[in-house]
Amino acid sequence: MTSNTCFVTTRPGGGLLRRRERIPWRPFKPGELLPGCAFQIVGPRNVGGMGEIYEVRDGRGQTAAMKVLSSNLQGRADLVGRMLDEAQALRLINHPNVVRWRDAGVLDGGRPYVVTELLRGRTLRAHLRLCGPASPPRARRWIVALLLALDAVHQTELVHCDVKL
Structure with missing residues (x-):
C-alpha cells in the first residue's frame, strides 16, 4: 500500500x-x-x-x-x-x-x-526476447563492452550493485 x-x-x-x-x-x-x-x-x-x-x-x-x-x-x-x-x-x-x-x-x-x-533503444533483455540468442562472437563483444564500462566505474571506487540487461 x-x-x-x-x-x-x-x-x-x-x-x-x-x-x-x-x-x-x-x-x-x-x-x-x-x-x-x-x-x-x-x-x-x-x-x-x-x-x-x-x-x-x-x-x-x-x-x-x-x-x-x-x-x-x-x-x-x-x-x-x-x-x-x-x-x-x-x-x-x-x-x-x-x-x-x-x-x-x-x-x-x-x-x-x-x-x-x-x-x-531497447534493453539487452528486450533485444534478446525479440531477436533470440546472440551468436557467441556478438555475445562476447557485448560482455567485453559491459566489463569495460564496469571497470571504468570501479576505477572511481564505485561498485555497481544493479546492472540491468
Whole structure:
C-alpha cells in the first residue's frame, strides 16, 4: 500500500540534513517544471528500486534522463547521501560505455536527483526476447563492452550493485 504523504529530510543550501517535514507525494507530470532545478518533465521512463526515471528537457531544448530518489526513501539520510555521492563519482567517469553526467542536486522538498544523457533503444533483455540468442562472437563483444564500462566505474571506487540487461 502506498501512502499519499511521506516524510522528507530537507537539505537547505546543500548543507547537512537537518529537519523532517511532512509533504504530499505525487508523481511528476509531463510539462511540469521541477522546483529547484532547470529541467522540465517530458514523461516517465521507468521506476526502479531506488528511484523514478523521467525524460526531461533543459532550457535549450536538449533531452536527458533524470533519476529522482523514490518518495518513500527520501527520508533516509543514508540513501540521500549515497545518491548524491554516486552522482559526484559519475561526474568523474569518461567512458563511451557509461552514460555522461549532466547535473545533480536536490529538488525543493528534499528529493535528490541525477541527470545523465538519455539513451534510446531497447534493453539487452528486450533485444534478446525479440531477436533470440546472440551468436557467441556478438555475445562476447557485448560482455567485453559491459566489463569495460564496469571497470571504468570501479576505477572511481564505485561498485555497481544493479546492472540491468
